Amino acid sequence: MRRIAHLDMDAFYASVELLRYPQLKGLPVVIGGGRRRVDEAIRDLPEGGTLADIPVAAFPLLKDYTGRGVITTATYPARQFGIGSAMGLMKAAKLCPQAIILPVDFDEYRRYSRAFKNIILEVAPLMEDRGVDEVYIDFTDVPGGQRDGGRSLARLIQTAIFDATGLTCSIGVAPNKLIAKMASEFNKPNGISVVYEHDLETRIWPLPCRKVNGIGPKADEKLKRFGIETVGQLAARDRDWLVATFGKATGAWMHEVAWGRDNRPVVTESEPVSMSRETTFDRDLHAVRDRAELGAIFTHLCEQLAADLQRKGYVGKTIGIKLRYDDFKIATRDQTIERFTSDAKTIRHTGGLCLKRVPLERPLRLLGVRVGALAKAGSPEAMAPAGTGVHRAAPEAVSTTASLF
DNA sequence: TCTGGGGTCCTAGGACCC
DNA sequence: TCTGGGGTCCTAGGACCC
Secondary structure (H helix, E strand, O other): OOOEEEEEEOOHHHHHHHHHOHHHOOOOEEEEEOOHHHHHHHHOOOOOOOHHHOOHHHOOEHHHOOOOOEOOEEOHHHHOOOOOOOOEHHHHHHHOOOOEEEEOOHHHHHHHHHHHHHHHHHHOOOEEEOOOOEEEEEOOOOOOOOHHHHHHHHHHHHHHHHHHHOOOEEEEEEOOHHHHHHHOOOOOOOOEEEOOHHHHHHHHOOOEHHHOOOOOHHHHHHHHHOOOOEHHHHHHOOHHHHHHHHOHHHHHHHHHHHOOOOOOOOOOOOOOOEEEEEEEEEEEEOOOOOHHHHHHHHHHHHHHHHHHHHHHOEEEEEEEEEEEEOOOOEEEEEEEEEEEEOOHHHHHHHHHHHHOOOOOOOOEEEEEEEEEEEEEOOOHHHHOOOOOOOOOOOOOOOOOHHHHO
16 A cells, blocks of 8 residues: 655744754744844954854844745744745734844755655655655655554654654645645644545545645635535535636646545656845835945856856856845846856856846845756767757847946 | 745747758 | 648646645
């Protein structure tokens, strides 16, 4: 019998921070803010003092935070105030002004990410990466993976991760990835849930459609307009109606997931499709008035992206840009070039051409650059001579102000 | 008081080829 | 000369996820 686990680290970023700052345990803490006050607190430490010696009162508070940004993670005490991830910092400050805010430290989270994944791999080799804090694990052929429907193995992994890192996680074990993903949320934090095929009606059907991985805000809203709130109500609609209403692929998929069917394999290896860098400015910038600043930011993003590609050993041939205007609307442009590249100057130049094709009247809040159509550096594909494809004229520039780039 | 950064996949139209 | 269908690549936007 197929047994698939979904493992989700509990409040991952925040939990990693609490390992450094145990004095903050039990307090509302959010991750997502600026660096300065924490740096000051570290600098003010007495000789020989550790991070754990920083007095709680020295940490920055949400109410003193000014600036843009969102919460990436909130500790469980902070969640009691209604704070959640992706929430704007200003809104979170209203809900819980006394919450402590810490800056994001991706390098540290990546270290712990590698650590917990290595522990899993020692026990179960079929693991699929789903980002820093999540994985799927195929329990089916792991010795002991079937015992108690997978509960024993889940417990073993959970304990091993905690012993090695001090971090807790929640695990769902089910017949497939779809159900496992939902099950891992049943018992958070530090929980295990085992779901069988025959639990569909009692444990899955009562859930709101939004809990299905793949049904987002838009699809959920449309479902609600037809009176469909739960997975069970979705399962009650006939397939043809779903196909007629949501389209061939989406409708059929919805019918399958509502009946708990999902045969996607656990995928252990995958190649990246694109890499990108983007930044939201401290204040909105204008293409004309802030031309020099924008140009410098863009160059820097291209250099960072080129360095990412080179470090990871990839080249790409579709260069793209992304803008977010002050009204939050997004525009993208891209252009495919003749040769694969990871060169900052080439990316910068082609990105500059893309920028000439996009409207630049409105103030901008974000600028990004992307390289897609990736190949491994040095691979036969990446080395193929240019001009073998169909020749296509580059799109015309539409913007005049954009020539400033 | 607005809303980060890094991704994947899908759709849809047009170009172009067979 | 006209008609057509399939396949692939390119581009833009959008939904969704972590």
